[in-house]
Amino acid sequence: MLQYGLTFDDVFETNRMIEEANLDVRTITMGIGLLDCCDPDPAVLRRKVYDKITRKAENLVRVGEIISERYGIPIVNKRISITPAALVAASCEDPQYPEFARTLDQAAKDVGVNFIGGFSALVQKGMTRSDRLLIESIPDAIASTDTVCSSVNVGTSRSGINMDAVSLLGRKIRDLAEKTADRDSIGCAKLVVFCNAPDDNPFMAGAFHGVGEADTVINVGVSGPGVVRSALKGVRGENFEVLCETIKKTAFKITRVGQLVAQEAARMLDVPFGIIDLSLAPTPAVGDSIAEIFREMGLEYAGAPGTTAALAILNDQVKKGGLMASSFVGGLSGAFIPVSEDRGMVEAAEAGSLTIEKLEAMTCVCSVGLDMIAIPGDTPASSISGIIADEMAIGMVNSKTTAVRVIPVWGKTVGEHAEFGGLLGSAPIIGVNPYSCQEFIDRGGRIPAPVHSYKN
Amino acid sequence: MKGIITVVGEDHVGIIAGICTLLAESNVNVLDISQSITGGYFHMMMVVDMEQSDEVFHTLDMKLTECGKQLGVQVKLQSDTIFRSMHRI
Numbered sequence: 001m002l003q004y005g006l007t008f009d010d011v012f013e014t015n016r017m018i019e020e021a022n023l024d025v026r027t028i029t030m031g032i033g034l035l036d037c038c039d040p041d042p043a044v045l046r047r048k049v050y051d052k053i054t055r056k057a058e059n060l061v062r063v064g065e066i067i068s069e070r071y072g073i074p075i076v077n078k079r080i081s082i083t084p085a086a087l088v089a090a091s092c093e094d095p096q097y098p099e100f101a102r103t104l105d106q107a108a109k110d111v112g113v114n115f116i117g118g119f120s121a122l123v124q125k126g127m128t129r130s131d132r133l134l135i136e137s138i139p140d141a142i143a144s145t146d147t148v149c150s151s152v153n154v155g156t157s158r159s160g161i162n163m164d165a166v167s168l169l170g171r172k173i174r175d176l177a178e179k180t181a182d183r184d185s186i187g188c189a190k191l192v193v194f195c196n197a198p199d200d201n202p203f204m205a206g207a208f209h210g211v212g213e214a215d216t217v218i219n220v221g222v223s224g225p226g227v228v229r230s231a232l233k234g235v236r237g238e239n240f241e242v243l244c245e246t247i248k249k250t251a252f253k254i255t256r257v258g259q260l261v262a263q264e265a266a267r268m269l270d271v272p273f274g275i276i277d278l279s280l281a282p283t284p285a286v287g288d289s290i291a292e293i294f295r296e297m298g299l300e301y302a303g304a305p306g307t308t309a310a311l312a313i314l315n316d317q318v319k320k321g322g323l324m325a326s327s328f329v330g331g332l333s334g335a336f337i338p339v340s341e342d343r344g345m346v347e348a349a350e351a352g353s354l355t356i357e358k359l360e361a362m363t364c365v366c367s368v369g370l371d372m373i374a375i376p377g378d379t380p381a382s383s384i385s386g387i388i389a390d391e392m393a394i395g396m397v398n399s400k401t402t403a404v405r406v407i408p409v410w411g412k413t414v415g416e417h418a419e420f421g422g423l424l425g426s427a428p429i430i431g432v433n434p435y436s437c438q439e440f441i442d443r444g445g446r447i448p449a450p451v452h453s454y455k456n
Numbered sequence: 457m458k459g460i461i462t463v464v465g466e467d468h469v470g471i472i473a474g475i476c477t478l479l480a481e482s483n484v485n486v487l488d489i490s491q492s493i494t495g496g497y498f499h500m501m502m503v504v505d506m507e508q509s510d511e512v513f514h515t516l517d518m519k520l521t522e523c524g525k526q527l528g529v530q531v532k533l534q535s536d537t538i539f540r541s542m543h544r545i
Contacts, residue, residue, distance in 0.1 A: 004458065004503050006536065008490050010543040011460055011501050015532065066510050069517060072534035253542045260541040 014253075018073055022226035022288040023254065025261045026281050027077040028064050029117075029202035031209035031217040031274060032056050034083040038091035045092060046103040053080060053107040053116075056216050056271075061112040063268045067261055075261065080108060081207035081219075082118035090130035097134050101141035101148045108147040117207030119150040122197070124159040125446070135165065138172050142187045143179035149205035155195035155392040157399040161447040163389065169193050170385030170441065174408060177377065181410035184418040188407040189340075189372060193388050195395030195402045200275045201331040206368075206403060217274035218266045219331060222258030222322075224250070225280045226287045228314075232296040243297065244317050251278065251321030259326045277331030278322035279367060280314070282342035284425035290314070290335055291344025302337075302345055303353035311335060312365035332401060334367025340407075340420055340427035341372050349428045356387070356430055364394055369402040374418040374427040377410040384408065386437035389447075397450050458487070458536040459506035459513070461520065465529025467498040474527045475520070479504065482516055498529065503536070 017023035037048035061078045068075040082088070082104070089095035101119055108116035119141060121131040138150050152169060155161035173188055180187035192206040199210020202219035209217070231250040235242050258276045266273035282289045290311075291302035297310045315334045323329055337359065339345045348354045356373065363369040369391045375384075388404045395402030409418040412429055419426045463475060472491070479486060484504050491500040506513060517533045524531030 004488060004536065005544060006460070006503075006539050007543075008492070008499075008501055011462060011539050012499065014539050014542055015462055066514075070510070070513060070535045071538040072532050073538065256541045257538060260537060 015072070017227045021224070021230040022283070022285055023224050023257070024074040024076050025220060025258055026223035027079050027202050027221040028060070028075055028261065028265050029079040029081055029207055029219045029221065030057050030060050030269070030271065031081045031200065031213055031219060033209055033213060033215045034088045035211070038088060040091055040093065042089070042092045042094060042096045042099070045089060046100060049088065049100070050103050050107045053082070053104070054110055057111040057113065059269060063265055066268070067264050071260070073257060073261070077115070078113050079202070079204060079207065080111070080113050080116045081202070081209045082116065083209050083211065084118055084120035084122055086121035086128070086131045086134040087211065089134070090128060095130060095133055097137035098140045098144060101145050104148050105145035113147070115147050115149050115204040117149040117151065117204050118209060119148050120152060120208045122153045123162050123165045124153055124156045125162060127162070127165060135168055135172060138191060139175040139179045139187070142176055142190050149190045149207065151192040151194055151197065151206045151208060153194040153197040154388070155396050157196060157396050157452065158449055160449040161195065161389065161392045161396055163441070163447055164444050166385050166388050166392065167441050167444065169388060170381040173384050173406070174381045177408045177410050184412070184420060185377065185407050185410045186420050186424070189405065189420055189424050191405065193404045195392040196400060198331050198401055202277050203279060203281065203332060205405065213274070214272050216271045218262060218269060218271050219274040219277065220258050220262035220265070221277040221279060221281065221331065222254050223279070223281045224254040225282050225290050225293055227254055228280065229287065229289070229293045229296050232293065240313070244313060247314060247317035248321035251318040252325045255322040255325035273328070275328045275330030276322070276326040278318055278326070278329055278333040279331065280318055280335045282336065282338065283423055284341055284343055286343060289342045289344035290337055291342055291348055295344065301351050301353035302348040303355070303358045307358065308361050308365055311337070311362050315366045332367040336368055336371060337362055337366055338372035340374065340418070340425040341423060342425070346425065346427055349430055354430070356432060360390060360394070363391065363402055364398065367401060369395070370404045370406060372424065372427065373406045374409050374429045375406050375432050376413040376429055377408050378413065379408045379432050380436070380438070382436065382438040382441040383432055385441045387432070389441070399452070457506045459504045460534050460536050460539060461502040461504060462532045463498065463500040463524070463529050465498055465527070467493050467496055468528070471498060471527055471529055472500065474523060475531065478519060478523045482519065484516065506535070
């Protein structure tokens with residue numbers, strides 16, 4: 001077989017990764033710029049937006065299926081990200097945001113994608129009228145749609161944190177939880193609050209198409225926690241050098257598949273290839289778990305002492321292996337630690353090993369942040385804002401992306417479970433520190449950007 | 457593009473014959489075959505010449521899957537590019 005450049009072992013190794021270790025391409029996301037749709041009439045704007053999305057993404061799902069068949073690898077999601085809606089609809093006196101969201105939902109359904117991201121605003125330094133109207137409309141917009149995902153960037157390392165927006169979002173997250181109370185407040189799973197949000201993230205719920213991007217672009221998110229775990233099974237008891245090398249080599253192989261799929265999708269759709277996002281994204285499937293990688297590394301449960309170090313190793317080695325495998329790396333690129341979407345994390349939370357405080361520490365060394373965490377439905381808005389402020393501060397000071405996607409599960413409290421279904425999974429409700437930060441949040445205004453010299 | 461056909465399943469008489477008959481009927485040329493039997497399990501990998509067309513690929517893939525079902529083995533057709541990308545720099 002060598003004259004064809006392949007060995008028997010190579011071929012069966014790849015197929016074992018796909019069949020036994022859940023190797024897949026998590027998402028092909030088409031970023032679509034909508035600034036050319038701006039119009040003072042909100043109805044005309046919506047028609048232009050619908051037309052552009054359905055025209056550009058017409059073949060996205062079909063192309064994903066062809067590539068999946070040709071290479072024999074599942075491509076789990078096909079998705080769309082758009083220019084932050086608050087910029088697109090700023091041209092309207094009355095943007096009619098809930099109606100705008102329903103138009104996005106219809107366009108997404110008509111082209112067959114499962115999520116559309118970009119019902120978003122970038123407000124790190126201040127809110128325009130359009131930004132504020134969008135944030136105010138989030139509960140109605142998300143509760144009345146199925147596929148629309150929303151995100152708000154409230155801080156950056158260069159601009160500081162907009163605490164007015166943080167305070168407003170604490171209240172809006174509660175409103176959204178109440179509006180979707182009949183489904184364990186699932187609406188909150190589609191809203192992410194960011195610090196240093198990337199412009200080219202293909203993963204939901206935080207995907208949007210940044211203003212510095214080309215008109216249309218293909219970004220691909222790879223995955224493969226199961227593949228890393230299964231590779232680590234082969235090096236039990238070995239030292240950290242061997243552990244790191246094994247993760248790095250596995251990440252390289254996973255990313256090469258993502259690069260191939262991204263190039264092929266870009267070619268077939270005649271759209272530029274943007275980036276590969278190197279993230280290890282878990283799913284509720286058995287074996288497709290970041291927490292199970294920690295177990296394989298030698299921790300009894302995620303959250304045990306050593307977890308932050310284990311995550312730091314994992315995150316860094318995934319980047320080191322993946323960077324050489326792709327010509328353009330971007331997005332979030334690291335290990336995701338959503339609780340409800342990861343069976344091992346759920347088990348750790350049920351065992352009492354995971355607390356919000358430990359998860360917060362873990363977010364200092366991985367991509368993203370406090371993700372898919374079910375908290376009591378009676379958590380005050382100010383405490384949600386306080387959780388957001390803490391997480392944004394970590395991102396701002398450390399010049400990294402951080403995010404908060406917490407779900408105050410309406411009518412439920414610690415000891416009960418929230419069921420979201422599908423890829424969103426289920427989670428035990430984790431307690432929040434009961435002491436108040438109301439007066440801190442009520443101060444309003446901005447937190448100035450931090451000093452970036454004299455780091456220690 | 458070259459296609460890689462992999463066959464995995466319990467060993468019995470006629471697996472190679474079944475697959476190769478289908479390939480001959482479909483006018484697909486076999487370039488190389490490699491196989492092993494480990495613990496009673498049959499593993500085979502074939503390199504075949506493939507048309508570029510997605511339709512041809514799709515049809516052959518369907519036929520091979522069906523043939524595999526009849527033979528009681530798992531048959532997969534994939535473009536060789538995925539393996540080359542993953543294992544060669």
